[in-house]
Amino acid sequence: MNRPAARNGYLTWPVRYSLFVIHCSLFISLTFSGFAQQAWPPVFEIKTDSGFFRLDTTHFQVLEDRAGTLTFEEVQRSTAFHFDSYYNPNRKSHVCWLRMRIKNALDHDLKLHLCDFNSSYFDLYASMPGGRWQYQRTGELIPQSQLPVHNSDVERFRFFFQLSPGQEITFYQRSENPFWRSPLTYLSPQLQTEENRIHSVYKSFRVDREWEQYFFEGIMIGILLLAVSYNLYIFFAIKDRVYLYFAICLFFFIFERNGFNLQLALFPEYPYLFKSISIFFFIIFYFFFIQSIRKFIPLASTLPRLNKAITFFLILTALANGVQFIMYRFPSLPPSDVLVTIEILIRVVYVLLAIGMLKMLRRGSLDARYALIATTPLFLFWLYTLSTHLLGLFFKITTPQWQWYNFGYIESACFAWLIIFFSGALLNRYNLARKRVAQQAIEKEQLEKEREIERNRIIASQNERLEQQVEERTAQLKTSLEELKATQNQLIHKEKLASLGELTAGIAHEIQNPLNFVNNFSEVSTELVTELEDEQQKPDRDVELEKELLGDLKQNLQKIALHGGRASQIVKNMLAHSRSSSGDRQATNLNALCDEYLRLAYHGLRAKDTSFNCPLVTDLDPQVGLVEMVPQEIGRVLLNLFNNAFYAVQAKQKTASESFRPEVKVQTKTTGRQVEIRVIDNGLGMTDAVKEKLFQPFFTTKPTGEGTGLGLSLSYDIIAKGHNGTLTVESQPGKGSEFIIVLPGGR
CATH class of the missing domain: 2.60.40.2380 (Immunoglobulin-like)
Structure with missing residues (x-):
């Protein structure tokens, strides 16, 4: 059986002990919780x-x-x-x-x-x-x-x-x-x-009519923006950087003084960015204001050591302003010390600047006087505020409340004085610059007039000299032109003689055949005459035999006349080729002309190299008939093309295998109202680079001394300019070439 927890209304000792522990724990916890957390503040x-x-x-x-x-x-x-x-x-x-x-x-x-x-x-x-x-x-x-x-x-x-x-x-x-x-x-x-x-x-x-304050602030902002625009306009007009610095100074002064309202008006969605960078508005304003004063005096060229000192303290001021931006993140940086340091550095920079202005004033600088008058009220006010700040910080001397209340108005008045007076000084500087520019323009114009007079005099003398030189040069050019024409005619004549030389062997071969016939028939005729004389001496003359001998003699004479005429025609053609043509077109048998010059060119080459043999292939269209042309000129063109074709196949034969068979072909045909002549060979061929220069004067692929480089150039002029035709070429290296002549007027 379990023992009862209480007897006669009393708790047993174990229960009493447990309750005591609980009460003590509650008391301790409540006591310490009262120290850990204060109660809610009253309502x-x-x-x-x-x-x-x-x-x-x-x-x-x-x-x-x-x-x-x-x-x-x-x-x-x-x-x-x-x-x-x-x-x-x-x-x-x-x-x-x-x-x-x-x-x-x-x-x-x-x-x-x-x-x-x-x-x-x-x-x-x-x-x-x-x-x-x-x-x-x-x-x-x-x-x-x-x-x-x-x-x-x-x-x-x-x-x-x-x-x-x-x-x-x-x-x-x-x-x-x-x-x-x-x-x-x-x-x-x-x-x-x-x-x-x-x-x-x-x-x-x-x-309280505070709307008037906003109204006048708006007017002041507008005036300052006009001043910014005006200074920028002057800067771009005369390129004087003092106006640029002052324009930037005024711009940041507007934002520094009216940052809250301008942020609400212009940057309502970027308050954090605007207000974070607004910490630097004053130092930017101050920096460019000092720069404008330094450029206005100027200090850099006259007091370089002082100018470097100002630059040094300006950099320190900018660095201190950067420290101000982050000083609350570092407990070791006392904010009041940083702010006092910035104020002291600002005053130090201005003291150095004031020393520079006084030194420039002693040197008689009017600009230094304007700058000193413009900045003195603000500088004195800043010195006073710094002194009151330092007295309060180190000696606990407080400034009366009414003074602090009026400090803002006094500072605004000092800034207004600075801006207005310095703007007036800059305006005066601009007017002086305009006058100086105007005077320089007048002097420049006068100098230009004098230079123009001198230039005209020089030009007149140079014109006179040039006219003399032109006359002399013209006479020289005429002489040179005549010499050039003579040289050109000589070159053309040389080319004709060269082609005539190419014909000599062929002509000699062509004349040799009829001459052989003439000689043979002359000998036979001599024998017939002797036999006829012998028969006439006989008492019993045979009339029939005499008639037969006379008939044979007549036939021989006719053949002598025929072959003599053939030789005469060959000589006439040679003379016609060698002398200048009259330029008159004649109805010429084109096929006969092509065949004749093909054979003349071939025999001319064989006279030089008897081992050379080449089949002559002719494909002459009988429908071509007579063509209006200058036969001597077309003959020269054909001779030149045939000579080149034979040269190409001969050169290839020297390097090709024994199975190579050279071939030169001439082909004529009618195409509508035109006549086409094709000179085809299976020689060396030519590259595209050679084809581009082929018809240029003095261009040749032959070794030195073997060609003048005028043959194809003259041939092109004869066809294109003399006969209104075309001369083109198709060729592949190693496969041969094909020259195509197209002449108008086939019949």
Whole structure:
């Protein structure tokens, strides 16, 4: 049986011990949990209709998110929320979470805006009925298309919500600054009624007439943009870089002074990019302003050492500005020291520049005086602000509030003085440059006139000299032309004689045959005459025998006359070939002409080389008949083509195998109203490169001394220019060539 847990209403000692341990554990856990997590801040109750509420530090708690990676669920479970003051210089986080509770204690609905004017990103989680959470996001670095809209108004620093009577709502607010901005050392959640919001906007624009400020700011931006355009125009007109530097300086001054409004107007979808690079707007403005002053004086050519010192400190200022961009990412870099360093470097650069202007002023530079007057008010103001800053930083001497309030107006006035006066100085510089350019133009024009007069004089004398040289040269050219014509005629005559020389052996062979007949028949006739005389001496003359002898003698004489005529015709043709033609066309038997010159060319070559034999093939169309031509010229062309054909087959025969049989063929035929002559050989052939130059004067493939290079050139001119025909060639290396002559007017 089990023992009873209690007897007579008392707990046994084991039970009592267990309960004691449990109570002690609960006490310890509750005690330490109270140290680990503070309780929620009290509810902020809205009991009046006043338009603006600022939550005191007892009604919200802060959680620093150093890494910026906490999710909303992690934040809800976090035990690190704590109360904190509005301003805490030891708060080094760029992301902070706030939690608060707000309740409407009025008897009517309340329309409110939760405001955050201290961060760049503003995220809000609001509790809704049913345990849901409503999430909204806004901030000045959010693209305009992603911002919440309330009553057609884009909200960048506020979230709208509505509370019914007695309703309580819990908020988790996430505030964030980018790495190039300062940590969230100041946090102050604020509430604003919608009515107060509308009233404040109305008051600022209609009562306080802030629209006038925007209006005049717009006018000033327009004036400055006109100044930028004007300086750029002058730069492109006279190529003086001081105007380019000042135009860039003014451009970035506009963006540095009106960055917020210009970003909203021109770059509404790129606020992060614009505001991140806006950190460099002032240093770019300052850099190009110093450059414009240095170019305006100028310092580089007159005070080079001082100019190098200014360049050195300008580079240091730019590097310090780059450090300013990343200084919040490195806790070891005190931001105040970096900012003071930049201010000191800016003043140092200007002090060096002021020294340069004073030195140039002592040298009598009027431009240095203008630059000094333009920059002195701003420089004195910057020295004063730096001194007040240093006194406050190191000696805790504060500047009265009214001075800080007026510093912005004073600085704007100094900038206006600088821009206006320096623009006037640049305008004066431009006017002087125009006058100088005009004077230079006048001097240049005068110099051009003098040069023109001198040039005309020189041209006149040169023309006279040239006319003399032209006359002399013309006389020389006439002489050269006459000599050239004589040389040309000699070359042509030489070519004719060369072709005549080619004919000599063939002509001798052709004349030899009829001469042999003449000699033979002359001898026979002599014998017949002797026999006839003997018969006449006899007393008993045989009349019949005398008649027979006389008949034979007559026949021999006729044959002598025939072969003598043939020899005479050959001589006439040779003479006709050797002398210049009259150019008159004659009806000529083309076939006979081709056959005659083919044989003459062949026999001429055989006279030089008796071992050479070549079949002569003729394919002469009897329908060709008589053709109007200059026979002497066409004969020369045919002779030249036949000589080339025989030369090609003879050259190939020397290198080819024994089975090679040379052949030269001439072919004629009619094609409509034209006559075609083809000279075909199976010789060496020619390449395309040779064919392109074939009809050029003095071009030859024969060894030196064996050809003038004029044969085919003259032949082409005879056919193309003298007879309105064509001379073409078809050839393949190693297979032979075919020359084609086409003449008009066959009949």
